[in-house]
């Protein structure tokens with residue numbers, strides 16, 4: 001078994017395929033959403049920095065499943 005350096009899951013190279021690795025291509029950020037893509041509605045009592053989400057897809061849970069899939073990437077890959 002090999003550990004994927006992107007999702008940190010172990011996988012069998014023989015089972016690696018273009019949808020095996022699920023991840024977020026962007027970072028989990030803590031700021032307001034852009035006005036054009038407002039995924040998070042702040043409540044009246046929320047401070048403006050309460051918005052936390054993935055910059056790529058707007059998912060608001062750190063544990064949210066990735067919005068993109070690709071091959072797993074081993075530590076041996078260049």
Ligand SMILES: [Zn+2]
Nearest residue numbers: 024056057067
């Ligand atoms: Zn995402």
Ligand SMILES: [Zn+2]
Nearest residue numbers: 004007021072
């Ligand atoms: Zn992976």
